[in-house]
Amino acid sequence: MIKEIKANKLNTAQFISQKVNEIKNAVGKGLAINALSGGVDSSVVTMLGHKALGKRLKTVFIQNGLMRQGEPERVVSLFKKLGVKVEIVDARREFFAALKGITDPEEKREAITQTFYKKVFGRIVKKSGARFLLQGTILTDVDETIAGIKRQHNVFEQIGINPQKAFGYRILEPLIQLRKDGVRKAGRALGLPNEVFNRIPFPGPALSARVIGEANPQRIETVRKATAVVEKLLKGVKAFQYMAILHKDRVTGMRAGRRDFGQQIEIRCWDSIDARVATPTKLPFATLQKLANEILRNVPGIVSVTYNIATKPPSTIEAV
Ligand code: XMP
Numbered sequence: 001m002i003k004e005i006k007a008n009k010l011n012t013a014q015f016i017s018q019k020v021n022e023i024k025n026a027v028g029k030g031l032a033i034n035a036l037s038g039g040v041d042s043s044v045v046t047m048l049g050h051k052a053l054g055k056r057l058k059t060v061f062i063q064n065g066l067m068r069q070g071e072p073e074r075v076v077s078l079f080k081k082l083g084v085k086v087e088i089v090d091a092r093r094e095f096f097a098a099l100k101g102i103t104d105p106e107e108k109r110e111a112i113t114q115t116f117y118k119k120v121f122g123r124i125v126k127k128s129g130a131r132f133l134l135q136g137t138i139l140t141d142v143d144e145t146i147a148g149i150k151r152q153h154n155v156f157e158q159i160g161i162n163p164q165k166a167f168g169y170r171i172l173e174p175l176i177q178l179r180k181d182g183v184r185k186a187g188r189a190l191g192l193p194n195e196v197f198n199r200i201p202f203p204g205p206a207l208s209a210r211v212i213g214e215a216n217p218q219r220i221e222t223v224r225k226a227t228a229v230v231e232k233l234l235k236g237v238k239a240f241q242y243m244a245i246l247h248k249d250r251v252t253g254m255r256a257g258r259r260d261f262g263q264q265i266e267i268r269c270w271d272s273i274d275a276r277v278a279t280p281t282k283l284p285f286a287t288l289q290k291l292a293n294e295i296l297r298n299v300p301g302i303v304s305v306t307y308n309i310a311t312k313p314p315s316t317i318e319a320v
Contacts, residue, residue: 002158004139007181012189016048019174023052026172027132033058033125034134035116036086037067038075039202041136041175044183047190048174049134050084058128059084062120064112065092066206066220069228078196091120099208099215103248105320108215109151112205116153117167125169133163137173138183140275150316153204179274200231200241201275209318213248222246225299226265233291239281240272244295245319253303262303265295269307270317278312 005015023032036046036059049057061075076086098115102108121133141152145159156163156171163171175183180201187197208215210223226244234242247264254260267288272278292305308315 002139002142002176004179005177005182007179007185010178010182010185012186015186016051016189019048020052023049023134023172023174026170027053027056030132031056031058031128031130032132032134032172033060033121033128033130035059035121036061036075036079037202037204037206038071038078038196039136040180040187040197040199041138041183043192043196044187044190045134045136045174046079046084047082047187047192050082051190057134058130059086060124061086061088062116063088063090063092064095064116064120064206065217066095066208066215068202068207068231069224078193082192089120089124091115094119096217101214103213106151108208108320109153109205112208113151113153117163121169122167125167130169132170132172134172134174136175136183138175139177139179142176143276150318179276181274200239203318205320209320210243211246212319219246222263222299222301223265226295226302229294229298230267230291233287233294234269234283237269237281237283237287240270240275240278241317242267242269242281243318244268251304255303260303263301264304264306265299265302266306266308266319267291267295268317268319270312272312272317275317278315278317280307280309280311283307 034045034049036042046059061072063072072088079086095115098111102111135154137154141155142158144150145152145155184197203209207220207223211219223244223246230242230244245266250261253262269281270278271281288307295302295305
């Protein structure tokens with residue numbers, strides 16, 4: 001049983017020094033690796049690991065082909081300013097090969113987990129001689145995996161998987177007692193810029209969690225373009241998270257007076273504190289129209305745009 005630390009009870013200075021010490025003690029004189037996706041959790045872990053290990057922490061950005069527009073460059077330059085060197089590892093071919101033909105959501109998540117932890121990380125860890133992977137698993141990830149709602153890509157020990165045996169390295173999870181609001185508080189105390197710790201959450205399986213059906217390069221590119229529009233237009237909105245989802249079903253549309261059997265984008269925008277329950281944000285209709293117009297104009301192949309008005313539960317935040 002993991003003991004939760006509620007955000008309002010979190011003493012950030014004490015938490016940071018305790019976690020830094022735990023990382024130092026576990027890793028000893030060795031090396032550790034961490035994967036930075038640019039999301040809130042992995043950014044906070046990177047800063048904790050950097051504080052504990054300095055150059056003995058190797059930080060990599062796995063370019064899996066499923067990230068948002070401009071993300072690798074953004075992450076590298078942002079962390080450079082914070083004194084952290086980030087190496088980009090191009091693994092696009094491996095991820096798309098693993099996702100090929102898979103339509104079932106849980107199988108998709110499993111394919112990403114295996115590619116990430118076994119193949120790509122297994123190789124990086126072996127090559128570097130590191131014995132530890134630092135990662136930003138939070139309590140909500142564990143809860144949802146144990147409850148069988150979603151197999152979060154980063155949860156192992158709690159469901160009986162020994163990473164040492166399965167992948168050949170140990171995993172350290174300094175944020176496991178926190179939820180998103182606590183992680184944000186720790187991020188601010190670690191000196192991360194506001195744009196990082198206040199960023200909307202983004203899932204580990206990245207844009208593949210937002211493509212219903214097969215996540216191939218073309219369909220990922222479609223949802224990437226729609227995501228860019230949604231993030232740009234909803235940037236100033238006070239919401240927990242917003243996203244674009246590409247549907248599998250096609251619908252009849254028309255373009256230039258001709259039939260166009262096209263694709264559908266669903267927009268979701270959530271109000272939530274910690275992602276456990278969520279309600280759709282009451283966006284002004286004019287905002288929804290602007291979103292639709294810009295998506296229809298900028299994302300090839302889309303003929304329908306909808307807004308999700310269901311709550312979580314029974315919905316979940318991501319569609320996959
Ligand atoms: P759901 O879709 O389960 O999402 O309602 C709850 C929150 O978790 C994020 N999410 C993930 N985060 N690995 C992560 O690190 C995952 O596999 C994953 N799946 C969902 C989601 O974006 C939301 O904030």
